[in-house]
Structure formats: C-alpha cells, structure tokens
Amino acid sequence: MLHSIVEYYADNEGYRCGYCKSPNTNFSHGMWAHSMTVADYQDLIDRGWRRSGKYCYKPTMDMTCCPMYTIRCRALEFKASKSQKKVLKRFNKYLAGQSECDKQPRDSSRKMSTCSSETDMLESFGEGAEQFVESTQEPQDININNIVKADDECCSEMQKVPESSQKLEKKQDICQQKEVKKGDGPDPAKAPHKKAKQMRRERTLEKLKEKGIDITTLNNTNKNKEKQVEDFINELPNDVKLKLEVKLVRTAPASPEWQATKKETFEVYFKYQTVIHNDKPEKCTNSKFLDFLVQSPLLEEHSETGPPCGYGSFHQQYWLDGKLIAVGVIDILPKCVSSVYFFYDPKYTNLTLGTYGALREIAFTRHLHSLCPELQYYYMGYYIHSCTKMRYKGNFYPSDLLCPETYKWFPLKDCIPKLEVTPYSRLDPDLDSVDYNYPKEAEKNYIPLLVKGVIISYKTYKRKNNKGIEFEEKMVQYSELVGAKSAKRLILVSS
Known part of the structure; x- marks a missing residue:
C-alpha cells in the first residue's frame, strides 16, 4: 500500500514577496513531502496547498501582502x-509556413509579464481582436452560414456608391430626422430597419433560389455551434510546412523518455529563465x-479506471520539427490536471506559447475526462487579484476560486467585487457555512507519526513523551491546515 510521508515546518516567517517585491511580507506554512499519493495531494490542493518540487506550501492568506487564491x-x-482563438490560429498559420506569423504581434504594448514565483505568465490580447472566419465544410454539406460569410467578402465592393450619392443620401437622412419630433420615436409607417447581416443572408437565399436550390434542405445544424479548442488544434491542413508533436513523459520516477531528453529540456529552461525572467546564470x-x-513527491499510480498514462508528475514536451521549443510541467491527479510551470525557448515568444500551452493543457484535461469521468478540472495555481499582472488567469472562463475559510469553490466573477474592496476576503457568502473538514479534538489524537521507523498514533506518542505545549500547538496547527481527512492519512515524521 502506498503512503504519504511528510515533515511539517511550523515556522511562519516573512519572506520577500515575489509579486509586489515587498520585504518580509510573504507568509506561508511549509511541508517537505518525502512521498505522497495523488489522492492526498488532491486533498491538499483543495485546501490551498501547492508544491514546488518536493516542498509543499500554503500561504497564510490573512497575513501575506498578496493573498493567493x-x-x-x-x-x-x-x-x-x-484573443485565445487568435493565438491558436496564429500558431496554425505558423505551422502552415505563412511568413506573417514570424512577425511579432501587432499590439506591441501588450507585452508578456513574468513572475518567478508562479507559472509562466500567459500572454493575452484584447477582446477587441478581429473575429476569425470559420473554415467551410465539405462541398456536399452546404451550410447557409458559411455561404453568407463568403458572400460578405464580395458584397463590400457591390455596396459602394459614388461619393455624390452618399452626400445626397446623408442630406435626405438629416431632413427625415428633422421631420420626426423629439420623443416621437421611429416612423411607424416605415418597415423596421434590417441589420446588414440579415440583408446579406436574404440576398444569399435569393441567389440560391435562382439557381434552383431548395433552401429548406440546407444544413443549419451548425448555426449557433461554437468551435472548440480541439477544433482549432485539429484544423491544420494536410500540407503543413512544420510538424508539431506534443509528447507526454513521466519525470517521477524518471522515465527512459525523460532521461533521453533531459539535456534539451534544461537548455530550454536555462534560456527561458535568463532571457524572460532575467535570472542570473548562476541561479539557473x-x-x-x-x-x-x-523532482516530485507524487507516487506513480495506475488503476483500471485511471488514465492509460497513470497518475503522477509529467512533462508535456512541444517538439517542432524535431526541436524542443516548450515544456509544460503538470501533475495528473484524480480530479484534475494541475499546472506546475511552463517554459519555452525565447526565440518563439511571438507565438504566445504561454497561452497556447494552457489551451493545450485544457484540451488534454478534456481528453483525460473522456477516459476518467471524475477528472474534469484544470488547476492554474494561484490567482492574485491584488497583483494586476496575475489577473490573466481569469481570462480562462469559467473559473472558480477557493474560499480560504470554508474551502468551498465559488465562481470567479462573483468573487471579484469582494476582492476589489479588500485583498483578503472570505469568498463564501453564507456566514453560517463552516469548514466541514476541520479536525475535531478527538481526531487529532489519531494523527499517524513516524518515530524511529515505527508508526504510532499521536495519542500513544503523547503518553510516552512529554514534548510540552509548543509541540502540542504545532500538532493542532498542522491538523487544521491539512484538514481532518489528510491528517489521518499523512504519516508525519517526528524527531
């Protein structure tokens, strides 16, 4: 049977904040995980814990300068x-060999921000970006919506009129407007004004009628169907110039695939940290x-109902024509795919790989859900509303935030008004709601302790050893932070 073995650090000292850069204002609790089951780690991250290597930490939300939800x-x-669709389209155009994709994004003011304390900052572009024309279906499957879109391109020239006619029409419109008194509203004698899109649709239908096509048989099933992330990823033409391959390799324990690619992976990481984050080479x-x-404490686990790759820690490697250009560090857990970090070759910054990688990981989560119904979430780490640069995670909609007091999930859109008032907030609107995983006094006695190679309960340990009030307070704090469920299962190393 697999066991989670941890060491808890009770100190809560202040450290320099990686977001606002304030000294001695970042407080958190720490725990070193020698080994951990994926179920135990799933429970921990659902109480606000995260891992960096084998070190697990939980921010002290009501004390730290930049609360991390x-x-x-x-x-x-x-x-x-x-904007996210635009990133996918741009990447596909790059694979297709279109030279315009080699250029930097047009809006140079929207530069990517980075923070060494979190996952790679995902680039995003304004919501005002132009809409992309959807790809047409096969010729035998006539879709009226696609025909209308194609017709839009040629109608702009047909609708042009001489400048003199435009001026005349403008004067007539002004005269008509003067005839209608203020407050009278539109002239009821005139037919309602039609939108340009509706007019183009009617013209298209008339053209099809003239050609003898029965418009009642046209395929309108995709009228309101939006393209999904997977549709953009898979819509590459057959004659692509560059080949992209995304490989999933296990890192803990190190797989042969990881061992064969560790040199290339480190080289990409080194470039990313020194160029994007401006880290000194000696720190990388x-x-x-x-x-x-x-390194990861997560144990490799396989089950009949789990994904074929199993649970645990992995790297998703992005290979472009045999060259490694990006790596996504992820954990596959019972209920989610958890993003740990994302780094890429700075040479490909123009491809907005941070956002592209997140979208690919969401698609990967959906794929795993088709195999394991319980796995249905994509965890993005922490959301820091008080740090403007870290609000980009809210662009992945819909998302939820974890209440730091009741450990229940609430839609991000409902939490933002509270976070605008104060950086730290109880997100649960129900004032009577409580943490149902909060340990009771009797439950704390059954915390398993590893003492000189033997596992005993905390109750038994107290009877044999007098560690004093300080040790008891440490045990109480530990059980409250990890929750009653995890406190009974995690084996705590005791000196």
Whole structure:
C-alpha cells in the first residue's frame, strides 16, 4: 500500500514577496513531502496547498501582502475567447509556413509579464481582436452560414456608391430626422430597419433560389455551434510546412523518455529563465532545475479506471520539427490536471506559447475526462487579484476560486467585487457555512507519526513523551491546515 510521508515546518516567517517585491511580507506554512499519493495531494490542493518540487506550501492568506487564491478552470465548460482563438490560429498559420506569423504581434504594448514565483505568465490580447472566419465544410454539406460569410467578402465592393450619392443620401437622412419630433420615436409607417447581416443572408437565399436550390434542405445544424479548442488544434491542413508533436513523459520516477531528453529540456529552461525572467546564470543550475521542476513527491499510480498514462508528475514536451521549443510541467491527479510551470525557448515568444500551452493543457484535461469521468478540472495555481499582472488567469472562463475559510469553490466573477474592496476576503457568502473538514479534538489524537521507523498514533506518542505545549500547538496547527481527512492519512515524521 502506498503512503504519504511528510515533515511539517511550523515556522511562519516573512519572506520577500515575489509579486509586489515587498520585504518580509510573504507568509506561508511549509511541508517537505518525502512521498505522497495523488489522492492526498488532491486533498491538499483543495485546501490551498501547492508544491514546488518536493516542498509543499500554503500561504497564510490573512497575513501575506498578496493573498493567493487557488483557482481552477471548469475545463468541460471552457470557451475560448476571441484573443485565445487568435493565438491558436496564429500558431496554425505558423505551422502552415505563412511568413506573417514570424512577425511579432501587432499590439506591441501588450507585452508578456513574468513572475518567478508562479507559472509562466500567459500572454493575452484584447477582446477587441478581429473575429476569425470559420473554415467551410465539405462541398456536399452546404451550410447557409458559411455561404453568407463568403458572400460578405464580395458584397463590400457591390455596396459602394459614388461619393455624390452618399452626400445626397446623408442630406435626405438629416431632413427625415428633422421631420420626426423629439420623443416621437421611429416612423411607424416605415418597415423596421434590417441589420446588414440579415440583408446579406436574404440576398444569399435569393441567389440560391435562382439557381434552383431548395433552401429548406440546407444544413443549419451548425448555426449557433461554437468551435472548440480541439477544433482549432485539429484544423491544420494536410500540407503543413512544420510538424508539431506534443509528447507526454513521466519525470517521477524518471522515465527512459525523460532521461533521453533531459539535456534539451534544461537548455530550454536555462534560456527561458535568463532571457524572460532575467535570472542570473548562476541561479539557473541543473541541480536547481531538477529540484524545482523534475523532482516530485507524487507516487506513480495506475488503476483500471485511471488514465492509460497513470497518475503522477509529467512533462508535456512541444517538439517542432524535431526541436524542443516548450515544456509544460503538470501533475495528473484524480480530479484534475494541475499546472506546475511552463517554459519555452525565447526565440518563439511571438507565438504566445504561454497561452497556447494552457489551451493545450485544457484540451488534454478534456481528453483525460473522456477516459476518467471524475477528472474534469484544470488547476492554474494561484490567482492574485491584488497583483494586476496575475489577473490573466481569469481570462480562462469559467473559473472558480477557493474560499480560504470554508474551502468551498465559488465562481470567479462573483468573487471579484469582494476582492476589489479588500485583498483578503472570505469568498463564501453564507456566514453560517463552516469548514466541514476541520479536525475535531478527538481526531487529532489519531494523527499517524513516524518515530524511529515505527508508526504510532499521536495519542500513544503523547503518553510516552512529554514534548510540552509548543509541540502540542504545532500538532493542532498542522491538523487544521491539512484538514481532518489528510491528517489521518499523512504519516508525519517526528524527531
């Protein structure tokens, strides 16, 4: 049977904040995990914990300068925004060999921000970006909506009139407006004004009628159907110039695939940290890279109802024509895919790989859900509303935030008004709601302790050892932070 073995650090000292850069204002509790089951880690992140390598930490929300709220995206309900679709389209154009994709994004003011304390900052573009024309269906499947869109392109020239006629029509409109007194509203004698899109649709139908096509048989099933992330990913033409391959390799324990690619992976990481984050080369050593993004306490687990790859820690490698250009560090857990970090070759910054990688990971979460129905969320780490640069995670809609007091999930859109008032907030609107995983006094006695290689209960340990009030307070604090459920299962190392 697999067991989680941890060491808890009760100190709550202040450290320099990685977001607002204030000294001694970042408070958190820490725990070193020698080993951990994926079920135990799932319970911990649902109480606000996260891991960096084998070190797990939980921010002290009501003390830290920039409160960090656990955020998850409801992957099954996710809808890509216009800017996110634009990222997918641009990447596909790049694979197709279109030279315009080699240029930097047009809006140079929207530069990517980075923060060494969190996952790679995902780039995003304004919601005012132009809408993309959907790809047409096969010729035998006539879709009236696609025909209308194609007709839009040629109608603009047909609708042009001489400048003199435009001026005359403008004067006539002004005269008509003067005839209608203020407050009278539109002239009831005239037919309602039709929208340009409706007029183009009617013209298209008339043209089809003239050609003898029965418009009642046209396929309108996709009239209101939005393209999903997977549709954009899979819509590549057959004659692509560049081939993209996304490989999933297990890192803990190290798989042969990881061992064969560790050199290339570290090189991409080194470039990313020194160029994007401006880290000094001496801080980006191979050993620190392994401790940060390769070592993991999560145990490899397989089950009949789990994904074929199993649960645990992985790297998703993005290979472009045989060259590694990006890596997504993820944990596959019973209920979610948890993003740990994302880094890429700075040479490809123009492809907005941070956003592209997140969208691919959402699609991957959906794929795993089709195999494991319980796995349906994409965890993005922490959402820091008080740090403007960290609000980008809210662009992945719909998302939920974890209440730091009751540990229940609430829609991000409902939480933002509260966070606008104060950085730290109880997100649960029900004042009578409580933390149902809060340990009772009797439950704390059954915390398993590892003492000199033997597992005993805390109750038994207290009877044999007098550690004093300080040790008892530490045990109480530990059980409250991890929750009653985890406190009974995690084996706590005691000196």
